Amino acid sequence: MDATRSRRINPGAAIGAVALLLLTGCSGGGGGTSHVGGEANLQLPDLGSVTFLGMPGDVLLGLGLIVCALGLGFGMMTYTQLRRMPAHAAMREISELIYTTCKAYLKQQGRFLLVLWGFIAAIIVLYYLSLGFGVGKTAVVIGFSLIGMAGSYAVAWYGIRVNTLANSRTAHAAIGGKPYPLHDIPLRSGMSIGMVLISVELAMMLIIMVFLPGEIAGACFIGFAIGESLGASALRIAGGIFTKIADIGADLMKIVFHIKEDDARNPGVIADCTGDNAGDSVGPSADGFETYGVTGVALITFILLGVPEQTMQIQLLVWLFVIRAVMVIASGISYFVNSAITRSRFSSADDMDFEKPLTSLVWITSVVCIASTFLTSALLISDMPDGMWWKLSLIVSCGTLAGALIPELVKVFTSVKSRHTREVVVSSNKGGPSLDILSGLVAGNFSAYWLGMAITALMAVAYWMSTRGLGEFMLAPAVFAFGLVAFGFLGMGPVTIAVDSYGPVTDNAQSVFELSTIEEAGAEDELEQEFGHKPDFEKAKYLLEANDGAGNTFKATAKPVLIGTAVVGATTMIFSIMMGLTGGLQHDVENLSLLHAPFLLGLLVGGAVIYWFTGASIQAVTTGAYRAVEFIGENIDLNSDAKRASDADSSKVVEICTRYAQKGMFNIFLGVFFATLAFAFVEPFFFIGYLIAMALFGLYQAIFMANAGGAWDNAKKLVEVDLAAKSTPLHEATIVGDTVGDPYKDTSSVALNPVIKFTTLFGLLAVELAVLLQSEVGGWLTGSLAAVFLIASMVFVYRSFYSMRIDEKLEDITIEVVKAS
Numbered sequence: 001m002d003a004t005r006s007r008r009i010n011p012g013a014a015i016g017a018v019a020l021l022l023l024t025g026c027s028g029g030g031g032g033t034s035h036v037g038g039e040a041n042l043q044l045p046d047l048g049s050v051t052f053l054g055m056p057g058d059v060l061l062g063l064g065l066i067v068c069a070l071g072l073g074f075g076m077m078t079y080t081q082l083r084r085m086p087a088h089a090a091m092r093e094i095s096e097l098i099y100t101t102c103k104a105y106l107k108q109q110g111r112f113l114l115v116l117w118g119f120i121a122a123i124i125v126l127y128y129l130s131l132g133f134g135v136g137k138t139a140v141v142i143g144f145s146l147i148g149m150a151g152s153y154a155v156a157w158y159g160i161r162v163n164t165l166a167n168s169r170t171a172h173a174a175i176g177g178k179p180y181p182l183h184d185i186p187l188r189s190g191m192s193i194g195m196v197l198i199s200v201e202l203a204m205m206l207i208i209m210v211f212l213p214g215e216i217a218g219a220c221f222i223g224f225a226i227g228e229s230l231g232a233s234a235l236r237i238a239g240g241i242f243t244k245i246a247d248i249g250a251d252l253m254k255i256v257f258h259i260k261e262d263d264a265r266n267p268g269v270i271a272d273c274t275g276d277n278a279g280d281s282v283g284p285s286a287d288g289f290e291t292y293g294v295t296g297v298a299l300i301t302f303i304l305l306g307v308p309e310q311t312m313q314i315q316l317l318v319w320l321f322v323i324r325a326v327m328v329i330a331s332g333i334s335y336f337v338n339s340a341i342t343r344s345r346f347s348s349a350d351d352m353d354f355e356k357p358l359t360s361l362v363w364i365t366s367v368v369c370i371a372s373t374f375l376t377s378a379l380l381i382s383d384m385p386d387g388m389w390w391k392l393s394l395i396v397s398c399g400t401l402a403g404a405l406i407p408e409l410v411k412v413f414t415s416v417k418s419r420h421t422r423e424v425v426v427s428s429n430k431g432g433p434s435l436d437i438l439s440g441l442v443a444g445n446f447s448a449y450w451l452g453m454a455i456t457a458l459m460a461v462a463y464w465m466s467t468r469g470l471g472e473f474m475l476a477p478a479v480f481a482f483g484l485v486a487f488g489f490l491g492m493g494p495v496t497i498a499v500d501s502y503g504p505v506t507d508n509a510q511s512v513f514e515l516s517t518i519e520e521a522g523a524e525d526e527l528e529q530e531f532g533h534k535p536d537f538e539k540a541k542y543l544l545e546a547n548d549g550a551g552n553t554f555k556a557t558a559k560p561v562l563i564g565t566a567v568v569g570a571t572t573m574i575f576s577i578m579m580g581l582t583g584g585l586q587h588d589v590e591n592l593s594l595l596h597a598p599f600l601l602g603l604l605v606g607g608a609v610i611y612w613f614t615g616a617s618i619q620a621v622t623t624g625a626y627r628a629v630e631f632i633g634e635n636i637d638l639n640s641d642a643k644r645a646s647d648a649d650s651s652k653v654v655e656i657c658t659r660y661a662q663k664g665m666f667n668i669f670l671g672v673f674f675a676t677l678a679f680a681f682v683e684p685f686f687f688i689g690y691l692i693a694m695a696l697f698g699l700y701q702a703i704f705m706a707n708a709g710g711a712w713d714n715a716k717k718l719v720e721v722d723l724a725a726k727s728t729p730l731h732e733a734t735i736v737g738d739t740v741g742d743p744y745k746d747t748s749s750v751a752l753n754p755v756i757k758f759t760t761l762f763g764l765l766a767v768e769l770a771v772l773l774q775s776e777v778g779g780w781l782t783g784s785l786a787a788v789f790l791i792a793s794m795v796f797v798y799r800s801f802y803s804m805r806i807d808e809k810l811e812d813i814t815i816e817v818v819k820a821s
Contacts (some may be wrong), residue, residue, distance in 0.1 A: 004355040005064050042304045045210065050314040052380050058210050064325040065069065065206055071199030072493075078192035079162055085185070086530070088175075088523060088622035090516035093130060094273075095168035097647075101274040102160045103653050105242065106282065110153060113234055113398055114660055117149055119232055119673055120762065124223065125771045137216055141223040144208070148227025148293070152286040156235055158279040159285035162189045163501065171545075173515065174540035176531045181351040182547045183342065186505035187358070190498030191335050191802045195328070197285060201292045202324055205318075209321065218304065224524025225290075225297040226761050229496035232290035233754040236283040237617065237668055240747035242661035242730040243279025244621045246271035248739045249628030249653065254493075255732050257638060260721070262514035265642065267649035268632045271657050273511045278661075279746050280504035280555060284562075285620030287754055288497045291565050292490050294757045296320070298572035305421045305579045306475040312384070320487065323373060323396070330372045331494040334365035354550035355415065358499050359407075362557075365492045366404035370397045373491070386469040395465050395481050399457045399568075400489020405494060406564065409454055409555030412558040413447040414547040414710030416718055420446070424715035426721075428733040436715065444708025444744075449699050451560055451707075455699075459485055459568070475585055476575060483572035484566040496558055503555030513544055517643050534740045549717040556710035565704040566753040567695045570760040574691050577767055581684050591685040598686035601680065602679065605686075609675060610701055613668065613755060614748045616800035617722050620664025621743040626806045628656050664804060671796035677719040678789035680766035681782045687767050691760055698756050702749040709745025712737040801809050 027096050048056035055063075087095070121142055128138040166189035167331050171179035208220050250268035253259060262269050299320060343358040373396050377389040413420045420443035427435035461483040470477035490496070519537045527535045582588050635649050680687045716734040719725050774782045 019093045019647070020129075021812045026421075042301065044214035044217040044304070044317075045310045045314050046214065047209065047314055047318060050311055050318070051514060052318060053100045053323075055313055056471070058600035061206055061210050061318060061321055064564045065203055067325040067328055068199040068203035069205070071195040071202075071332070073672040074332060074502050075158075075196035075199070078188055078195075079165070081250040082162065082165045082189060082192070085169040085173075087172040087217060087517060088516065088527070090518055090523075091168040091171050091512050091570075094512045094515045095164050095508075097270065098167070098273045098277065099164040100291045101270060101651070102277050102282075105274060105278055105654070105658055106153075106157055108249050108658060108662070109235060109238060112238075112665075113149060113153065113231060114233055116669055117227070117230060119670070120145065120226060122227070123677070123762070123765060123769070127765050127772075128219065130769065130772055131649050133219070137219070141219050142215060143221040143557040144223040145227035148206065148224040148229075148290075149231040149650065150227075151181055151200060152289050154236065155193075155200060155289045156231075156282040156286045159193045159281045159501065162192050163277055163281045163505050163508065165189070166505045167512050170505055170509035171516070171806045174509070174536070174544050175518075176538050177350070177528055177533070177543075178347075179349060179354070179547070180343070180346045181358055182506075182509075182543055183352070183354055184296055184339070185348070186502045186509075186547075186551070187339075187361075187498060189505055190501035191494060193281075193285060193501045194288075194494030194497035195332065197289050197497055198292060198328055198331075201289050202321075202328065205293060205418060208320060209317070218301070221297045221300060222761065222764065225294050225384045226758070226765070227649065228286075228290040228293050229754060229758040229761050232283075232286040233672075233758045234665060234750070236668060236737040236754050237284040237747075237750045238665040239275075239278040240743070240751050241624065243272075243659045244742040244747050245657045245660055245819050246275035246653065247742050248621070248625040249632055249657075249702070251735055251739055252629050253632055253636065254626075254727075255735055256633065256638065258727055259638070260726070261515070262511040264515045264517055265638055266636060267645035268628060269511060269515060269645070270650040270652050271628070273508050273515075274654055275657065276504045276507045276511075276561065280378065280507070281501060283548040283750060284497065284500050284558065287562055287750070288493065288500075290754055290757065291562055291569070292493055293485045294573075294761065295483070295565055296488055296570040297761075298576075299480075299487060299567045301576045302480055302483055302572050303563075305576050305584075306480060307473065308475075309473065314472055315381050315384060319377065320387030322380060323376055323487075323491070326372050327369050327491040328374045328494065330368045331365055331492055333362065334368045334492075335498070338364050342662055348501065353412070354547045354761065355417075355553060358502065358550060358554050359411075359497060362404050362407055362492070362499065363595070366400055369400050369491045373397055373400065373488075386472070388470070388473070391465050395462045395484045396488040396491070396526035398462045400487040400491050401488075401752060402455065402458050402485065402564065403489050403492050403561055404455060405458075406451060406560050407499075407554070409451050410447070410557040410560055410707060410710070411448070411553055412508065413707045415553045416722070418443075418711070418714070421718065424711050424737065425718050425730070425734065428715065428737065429730055432729070432733045433736035436712070436733050437740055439787045440708045440712040440715070440737055440741060443711035444704040444706075447707035448704040451703050452700060455564055474586055475579070479572055479575040482568050486568035486572070489561055489565045489568070496561055496797065500558035502605030503548075503551035506544070506551035510548055510641050511545045512543075513541065535764045543689060545717065545721045547638055549714055549721060551715060552710065556713075556745065558600045559706040559745070560703050562656070563749070563753045566756045567699045570691065570695045573760045573764065574688060576697075577684070577688060577691075577764055581688075583773070588685075592688065596620045596685055596789065597616065598683045599689040602686040602689025602691075603693040605679065606690040606695075607697040609672075609690075610694060610697040610752070612797055612800075613672070614701060616671070616797070616804075617664065617748045617751060618670050618743045619703045619801055619804050620660055620668075621747055622802050623806050624657060624664070625658030625715065627660065627799075631656060660804075664800070667800040667804065671793050671800060672755060672759060673762075674793035674796065676763050677766050678786050680763050680791055681770040681786035681789060683769060684767050687763060691763060694756050694759060698752040702752040705744040705749035708743075709741030709749070713745065714742030748792075
């Protein structure tokens with residue numbers, strides 16, 4: 001069998017390799033004759049040579065570290081508050097079991113990350129030693145790549161610790177019968193994660209800017225960004241695969257055995273809870289950390305390459321990072337203001353719309369951040385010529401407005417109040433799973449149109465502002481404007497992360513409530529004494545389910561914000577590659593055109609890779625879920641007196657999820673890794689086309705999949721909560737739709753974001769290394785290496801399906817059907 005598979009791949013790989021050799025031979029322009037050097041030659045100017053508010057720039061940035069310390073202090077204070085909140089012993093036991101399985105998963109992922117980092121480190125070492133950096137400087141760059149990866153890993157760990165504290169506290173609070181605590185606890189934990197994440201990221205970047213020598217800071221930024229991008233990519237891909245294997249495995253049991261949601265006897269439920277954290281907490285935490293950093297690195301690179309006047313470079317760099325620090329403060333203030341408003345309105349209410357205070361938080365933060373941007377700009381750069389301070393502020397505000405407007409558009413397609421979501425339920429009522437799935441696809445496709453138009457409109461405003469005189473001071477002002485839009489997207493980063501992290505807590509809280517078997521634990525007297533009234537378990541479950549609907553919606557709202565910043569940030573980073581290849585846009589600019597055939601071919605290949613990635617990630621979920629369903633179906637015990645599945649069976653399901661997550665991620669990551677090297681070595685303008693296509697195809701694929709999945713998810717929630725129609729054919733139809741949407745929204749779509757950024761960042765080094773080798777050794781070497789890397793990539797592309805198949809024979813299924821009949 002293996003020999004046959006090996007023979008099958010050789011013809012395709014050989015044809016591809018020959019095609020790449022021919023393309024390399026046709027390489028023209030500056031790409032083959034000049035050395036880029038790019039970020040390795042970037043040098044930060046002396047930030048202390050310009051004063052702001054009577055202080056040298058580096059001192060002012062150093063004060064930003066105080067803001068970071070305050071952000072960390074806020075996170076730690078909230079963490080301590082969560083630990084002290086009450087939770088029934090049975091609930092704490094479940095949440096700690098979930099945390100224990102999460103720790104085991106993260107430890108395995110940490111070891112796996114180091115293996116993947118070895119591939120990246122080899123290229124970094126080769127590249128920087130080839131440039132004559134020397135062992136010492138190269139070691140510093142390598143060190144910062146490790147720091148970046150460790151940062152993504154650490155904030156992911158912190159995220160699961162906080163969320164697994166909050167889930168049991170939220171479940172316990174539901175017994176009180178009041179909705180406000182069910183909102184307050186998840187949002188408090190989310191703000192803790194958001195503040196810690198942004199503060200750590202900002203502190204690391206400020207340390208590089210303020211304390212490292214200018215001649216090495218640029219390379220360290222790239223090493224740091226590649227490291228955090230690697231960590232985010234791996235954790236997002238593996239976490240997305242893990243969580244959806246577990247989720248599908250647990251959900252399908254409800255149909256097969258007609259058991260309730262999160263039935264404690266189902267061995268898949270603990271794995272599902274672990275997956276909620278691995279996919280919906282670990283992944284977004286690492287992703288948000290990396291997105292914030294990579295966008296900053298892209299803007300720094302643009303300023304150093306595209307702004308010729310050094311004083312203006314310093315003004316822009318200091319302005320950007322002071323704005324970032326100010327927005328951390330603005331996010332904190334907005335949270336406290338919104339919290340006071342929500343508490344006054346709902347603290348004594350018996351029911352509440354859980355989406356309303358989350359929506360108001362996003363809008364309050366957006367308004368405060370926009371006002372802070374204009375005020376800070378007026379204080380710092382009002383002396384820049386031609387009203388640059390308000391023009392730049394307006395451009396940034398386009399992104400900040402997008403951070404609030406995009407969630408509103410996402411809710412149109414995914415909220416429990418959405419006409420699209422309700423259409424999914426209505427169509428399912430008569431058409432079953434088929435029409436459920438078709439209606440969800442409609443929602444996803446419509447959402448891609450409207451969100452695409454909204455993002456385009458805001459970027460068009462930014463472009464228009466960039467034509468108002470910015471071109472006198474910089475090259476390609478439109479590219480800088482687009483980068484500032486991404487910067488504005490992330491200005492309210494703590495709140496964006498907070499509303500995203502709200503979802504896994506509400507999801508887990510439902511599961512903790514059921515798994516604790518609190519209704520059967522004989523705890524009524526104890527709970528009555530605590531809350532002052534007899535516990536109403538049905539009301540508690542209703543509130544938890546309604547809150548989970550809001551969590552689903554706001555998990556969906558964060559996804560397009562992150563993918564939007566990935567695309568816009570990648571555009572800014574691609575500009576730095578263009579600058580190097582064209583000598584500052586002085587030659588070979590005509591190669592950035594459809595008239596240059598390799599550029600057009602690169603556009604085609606970039607789209608192809610996006611669709612392979614989507615299929616490969618869903619294939620890993622499909623096979624893993626099949627094995628999980630197989631194991632659960634054979635081992636679930638519904639006939640004995642056991643109230644819960646055994647720890648051994650639950651651990652086995654976790655093991656299945658982990659195994660297929662890592663196997664799938666390994667094939668996918670190395671497929672992307674070698675593809676990046678192959679296409680960078682083909683021809684540099686081919687590679688630029690490839691990167692642009694990945695960003696554009698990835699944007700729409702991610703939005704479509706994320707919002708279709710969100711609609712299916714909340715359609716099921718409508719049936720469970722509003723219609724109270726569990727264990728009905730309608731419910732089963734929406735469960736099927738939700739299992740289709742699971743890998744759409746939480747595996748493929750969300751992983752496209754870090755993959756696009758990793759490919760762009762790593763490609764920055766790869767294409768420069770290719771140009772260096774071509775100029776010093778010759779095109780025969782880069783062509784040969786391109787062919788070798790392509791074959792390696794195609795091996796892993798091949799493996800992503802053929803080694804991930806369920807691998808059972810069709811004949812066996814036929815025989816089983818015959819026997820059954």
